[in-house]
Amino acid sequence: MVAFLAGLIGSLLTVAALAVAGVFSEPDPSDTTPTTSTSVPATVQAPVPLPSGGTTAVAVIAEMVRPSIVTVEVGTGSGVDGFAAGTGSGVVYSSDGYVLTNNHVVEDAEFVRVIFLDGRIYQAEVVGADPLTDVAVIKVATPNLIPIELANIKEVRIGDPAIAIGNPLGLGGGPSVTYGIVSAFNRNLSVTASEQLFGLIQTDAPITRGSSGGALLDGQGRLIGITTAIGVSDVGAEGLGFAVPVNLVVSIAEDLIADGEVQHAFLGIVGENAFELTSDDARLPIGALISSVDAKSAIGNAGAQAGDTIVALDGAPVANMNELVAMLRLYRAGETVEVVLLRDAETIDVHVVLDRRPEDL
Numbered sequence: 001m002v003a004f005l006a007g008l009i010g011s012l013l014t015v016a017a018l019a020v021a022g023v024f025s026e027p028d029p030s031d032t033t034p035t036t037s038t039s040v041p042a043t044v045q046a047p048v049p050l051p052s053g054g055t056t057a058v059a060v061i062a063e064m065v066r067p068s069i070v071t072v073e074v075g076t077g078s079g080v081d082g083f084a085a086g087t088g089s090g091v092v093y094s095s096d097g098y099v100l101t102n103n104h105v106v107e108d109a110e111f112v113r114v115i116f117l118d119g120r121i122y123q124a125e126v127v128g129a130d131p132l133t134d135v136a137v138i139k140v141a142t143p144n145l146i147p148i149e150l151a152n153i154k155e156v157r158i159g160d161p162a163i164a165i166g167n168p169l170g171l172g173g174g175p176s177v178t179y180g181i182v183s184a185f186n187r188n189l190s191v192t193a194s195e196q197l198f199g200l201i202q203t204d205a206p207i208t209r210g211s212s213g214g215a216l217l218d219g220q221g222r223l224i225g226i227t228t229a230i231g232v233s234d235v236g237a238e239g240l241g242f243a244v245p246v247n248l249v250v251s252i253a254e255d256l257i258a259d260g261e262v263q264h265a266f267l268g269i270v271g272e273n274a275f276e277l278t279s280d281d282a283r284l285p286i287g288a289l290i291s292s293v294d295a296k297s298a299i300g301n302a303g304a305q306a307g308d309t310i311v312a313l314d315g316a317p318v319a320n321m322n323e324l325v326a327m328l329r330l331y332r333a334g335e336t337v338e339v340v341l342l343r344d345a346e347t348i349d350v351h352v353v354l355d356r357r358p359e360d361l
Helices: 057-068 246-259 321-328
Strands: 003-006 069-075 086-092 098-101 111-115 121-130 135-140 161-166 176-190 196-203 215-217 223-233 236-245 269-277 283-293 309-313 336-343 346-353
Touching: 057 069, 057 086, 057 161, 057 176, 057 215, 069 098, 086 223, 098 246, 111 135, 121 246, 135 246, 161 223, 176 236, 176 321, 196 223, 196 321, 223 246, 236 246, 269 309, 269 321, 283 321, 309 321
Parallel strands: none
Antiparallel strands: 003 223, 069 086, 069 111, 086 098, 098 135, 111 121, 121 135, 161 176, 161 215, 176 196, 196 236, 215 223, 223 236, 269 283, 283 309, 309 336, 336 346
């Protein structure tokens, strides 16, 4: 049996039966001693140069990206000189101090601090965190950071190179780099008894505890996801790593930076996978079957009924219920979407102003 861990581990903080990619570890006191550094790197974004001699493209990417990857330490107390209860990773999002990480890395922390490649240590504030997608944004008060370049997720294919970079086990000496491929898209994980993550990228690039909140990169060193979980079984790691895709990360991060929260969309239905029988009696998934609908919701007011099947959202086909949930993560309350319903072999187009997801769901 495989369990999925979400990324923190530490002496004071534990994460249920998830192998979250960012895991907390007992830190070495020497790793948390502030160092003095007057050199602040300038913001640089450049294409990956072709390697020469025995240098590989991965080595070039690692050298380019490592300054944008940080260690995130959390714990209780002020955090000025105390030991961390746990560690994770983070990715520089903007030159003016915003850093991406996981919600589970900073959740319930009394202090958060960030350690850069050159040893600089800064206290950080939590700008906002979103448990639904496991994305958080923290900020340090220093300028001229080196932000990571963002990939276009639509250009990434299964089998493309994937490079994971983070800070496993809170080890000193800078970020760790591993290499693999993009194994799959649209993976869904139950990370606790009541929480699920949807639409994740799967990779076989090795990811270790403490790497939660780190970067998953493409073959050009551009961010394709924030690492969040790993699969483990009773025999150890299973070579299954998972990351929140960059398009969702950016969408959530921008909301957190602007408002400190995310107004998640709510369609107002309970659903399940819909199937049709093919001519050779195979069951073919065709959409999300509405089991029940809240009559007071926008989609209920638009005429959707139990028994209808949602087959498209804003022109994009919907294959099943999990895919519909993953797609809705990219929308916000108040936005209008076109929903295509299948009812008695006829299609019905309805326009729905999305409600806000209730906080108790």
